[in-house]
Amino acid sequence: DVKVTQSSRYLVKRTGEKVFLECVQDMDHENMFWYRQDPGLGLRLIYFSYDVKMKEKGDIPEGYSVSREKKERFSLILESASTNQTSMYLCASSSATDTQYFGPGTRLTVL
């Protein structure tokens, strides 16, 4: 069965902190994605990766970076968290079939 896990379901951080969100998939998928979901704005792509050590900017990469050192793991980094980064963060993975499988999400609150 398809499995995407995210390191935390809920996270509270302070402005200026460095934040790491981890995502792991066990399906040997090439592609991995980070989105954020905000009310009325749908899912917005932050970054994606189609291979180890490869990354591409999505629609809203500002304020974020990513790391993919191993095929199964894709990390999202907020270098200096700000209140406007309070959101639901969703990780997904896919193979050549294009269907993306999502993790449960991380609800991040930045105070």
Added chain:
Amino acid sequence: DQQVKQNSPSLSVQEGRISILNCDYTNSMFDYFLWYKKYPAEGPTFLISISSIKDKNEDGRFTVFLNKSAKHLSLHIVPSQPGDSAVYFCAAIRAGNNRKLIWGLGTSLAVNP
């Protein structure tokens, strides 16, 4: 510019009746379409997909119809059940576009007992 549009933010249906969720797109290069379902505080779950070479795909209570000339697709749920209450997202992929999904903003479906 929203390339995938779900013009109804919300829809309310009686249990047992048909739910029809609509999605319009502007880019004729899209070649694959997907529907996802999302409950609050959970990640989206893949529901059903359709290739642009087809006009219909069915999976149990869920059917997706594609009208390429109108650049329109719809998801039919028959019969609707209270557990179907969720936000439904339409998404599309353009051939050769690094396989990024282009998402609609979602339609919130409420199925009333």
